[in-house]
Amino acid sequence: MSRIFAVSKYIFRQSFRNRIMNVLIIFAVFAALFSLAVSELAQEAEVKMVVDFSLFAIELFAFLTVVLSMTIQIFEETELKTLMLVMVKPIKRSEYMLGKYAGVILTVLMNAAIMTAVMMIIIRLKGGDPWDIKILAAVSFSYLGICVLAAVALLLSTVSTTVPSWVIYITLVYALGHLTVHLKNLVDSSAGEAVRVVVDFIYYIVPNLELFNLNDKINAAAGLFAPGYLLLVLGYAALYITVSLTAACFIFDEKEF
Amino acid sequence: METVIEVKKATKIYRPLDFWKNDRTTGIENVDLAVYRGEVFGLLGLNGAGKTTLMKVLLGLLKPTSGEVAILGGTTNDIAVRSRIGYLPELPYFPKYLKVKEVLEYFADIFGIPRGAQRKKIGDILETVKLSDKADSRVGGLSKGMQGRLGLAQAILNEPDLLFLDEPMSGLDPLGYKETRDIIIDIHKQGKTIFFNSHILGEVEKVCDRVSVMHRSHLIDIQPLSAIMEKYGSLEKYFVGTVTEGAKI
Ligand SMILES: Nc1ncnc2c1ncn2[C@@H]1O[C@H](COP(=O)(O)OP(=O)(O)O)[C@@H](O)[C@H]1O
Ligand SMILES: [Mg+2]
Numbered sequence: 001m002s003r004i005f006a007v008s009k010y011i012f013r014q015s016f017r018n019r020i021m022n023v024l025i026i027f028a029v030f031a032a033l034f035s036l037a038v039s040e041l042a043q044e045a046e047v048k049m050v051v052d053f054s055l056f057a058i059e060l061f062a063f064l065t066v067v068l069s070m071t072i073q074i075f076e077e078t079e080l081k082t083l084m085l086v087m088v089k090p091i092k093r094s095e096y097m098l099g100k101y102a103g104v105i106l107t108v109l110m111n112a113a114i115m116t117a118v119m120m121i122i123i124r125l126k127g128g129d130p131w132d133i134k135i136l137a138a139v140s141f142s143y144l145g146i147c148v149l150a151a152v153a154l155l156l157s158t159v160s161t162t163v164p165s166w167v168i169y170i171t172l173v174y175a176l177g178h179l180t181v182h183l184k185n186l187v188d189s190s191a192g193e194a195v196r197v198v199v200d201f202i203y204y205i206v207p208n209l210e211l212f213n214l215n216d217k218i219n220a221a222a223g224l225f226a227p228g229y230l231l232l233v234l235g236y237a238a239l240y241i242t243v244s245l246t247a248a249c250f251i252f253d254e255k256e257f
Numbered sequence: 258m259e260t261v262i263e264v265k266k267a268t269k270i271y272r273p274l275d276f277w278k279n280d281r282t283t284g285i286e287n288v289d290l291a292v293y294r295g296e297v298f299g300l301l302g303l304n305g306a307g308k309t310t311l312m313k314v315l316l317g318l319l320k321p322t323s324g325e326v327a328i329l330g331g332t333t334n335d336i337a338v339r340s341r342i343g344y345l346p347e348l349p350y351f352p353k354y355l356k357v358k359e360v361l362e363y364f365a366d367i368f369g370i371p372r373g374a375q376r377k378k379i380g381d382i383l384e385t386v387k388l389s390d391k392a393d394s395r396v397g398g399l400s401k402g403m404q405g406r407l408g409l410a411q412a413i414l415n416e417p418d419l420l421f422l423d424e425p426m427s428g429l430d431p432l433g434y435k436e437t438r439d440i441i442i443d444i445h446k447q448g449k450t451i452f453f454n455s456h457i458l459g460e461v462e463k464v465c466d467r468v469s470v471m472h473r474s475h476l477i478d479i480q481p482l483s484a485i486m487e488k489y490g491s492l493e494k495y496f497v498g499t500v501t502e503g504a505k506i
Binding site for chain 2: 002003005006007009010013014017018076080081082084085086087088089090091092256257
């Protein structure tokens with residue numbers, strides 16, 4: 001456990017020292033500009049738009065945080081061969097992997113928390129309720145979606161040999177993860193058998209990131225989110241993360257340095 | 258005599274970098290070797306002879322294509338065995354953005370050295386490798402030789418029973434040679450085993466108990482240093498002679 005913690009601390013420090021937090025500055029500028037832009041609207045519409053935009057932006061910038069943090073890691077490991085030193089030390093390869101995962105999602109957590117705080121301040125300024133449980137739940141679930149994505153990112157990093165190829169894979173997963181549901185709906189109603197098989201394949205392999213998007217449901221008339229749905233999404237995330245990390249550990253175990 | 262490294266018919270063939278190519282290279286072939294507790298074992302060889310490959314196979318960083326390797330009576334898959342070894346790679350690299358002491362804290366955490374004991378331990382090690390005044394400097398600001406010293410520091414942090422050093426003198430200045438040699442001699446005095454390779458024959462001559470020569474992936478000779486000196490008068494003569502002889506195989 002302490003070894004896992006040592007690695008996650010290292011990854012966290014790595015992100016911090018490499019100025020990954022700069023992502024936040026861009027986010028803040030974006031958010032400020034956006035809220036200025038919508039300030040012409042009526043107050044209720046204004047708050048809704050700020051929420052919509054923030055949820056979208058927080059998820060996007062959280063994704064960017066994962067990409068940047070892991071790019072630095074993969075670069076260090078492949079080009080600079082830092083792992084030779086670590087792998088001869090008394091740490092299991094699976095412990096190293098889990099430590100990396102914890103480090104990445106902690107980095108993202110910190111960024112997401114700061115971005116959420118910025119969002120809450122803007123909502124407050126616009127006269128909305130920053131402590132609205134629905135909004136906070138939506139942010140939390142979008143963070144959970146990024147945790148799933150980070151697990152897949154780690155798995156992909158064990159099979160990619162260069163940074164650019166990994167960036168391409170993970171960006172594809174991110175894009176498809178948001179699109180598959182829509183693709184599937186589209187195809188199920190119209191396209192031919194072959195296309196459907198392909199889309200089904202993608203649908204079941206790529207994580208369904210739209211599941212974590214509670215944004216549409218925030219403004220639904222019926223009270224809170226259905227607990228059944230939230231549980232289902234939690235279970236899906238747990239399963240996906242477990243499978244991805246297990247596979248990552250298996251592949252990593254076979255690596256040479 | 259207790260055997261701390263035992264290698265039987267170890268072969269490492271590197272897989273092609275791209276699976277559709279067929280450019281297999283042999284790293285080491287049919288290496289048999291035994292290293293005993295408490296000795297300083299030197300490995301000589303030309304560039305590309307397979308010295309680094311052999312060391313990585315011993316350490317478990319590379320899996321042998323065939324053959325067997327035993328380290329400290331077990332295998333390096335066992336983390337209890339790994340907690341008793343130290344390794345200085347050929348070109349150690351540390352992230353630029355870390356401070357010298359942070360690098361050592363990271364490894365100390367992995368070694369499970371308690372937090373309370375780390376400060377003193379790291380202070381002592383930095384003293385040993387003559388890097389005390391750089392404890393709070395970023396790695397990015399160190400010279401190559403200083404990075405080598407840091408590499409040595411992380412290798413001896415756990416007071417290993419078995420120490421692997423891959424070209425420990427490369428990048429050092431003459432004073433660095435002497436300091437590294439003193440460290441090796443000191444560790445040797447504590448009854449620890451050292452397995453190392455170096456191009457600097459003069460240094461090998463000063464510290465090794467036994468010397469071996471690797472040539473074109475084969476371990477072609479092993480002899481006690483005393484026997485070599487008696488027969489050839491200098492390590493250089495022996496080395497050049499053995500490699501020229503070995504060129505025939
Ligand atoms: N990662 C690798 N992939 C393919 N071939 C390699 C790799 N590392 C070393 N080799 C080859 O293995 C041989 C031995 O290399 P090495 O063990 O590094 O030699 P030395 O350390 O004695 O200079 C060389 O022919 C080298 O080109
Ligand atoms: Mg070498």
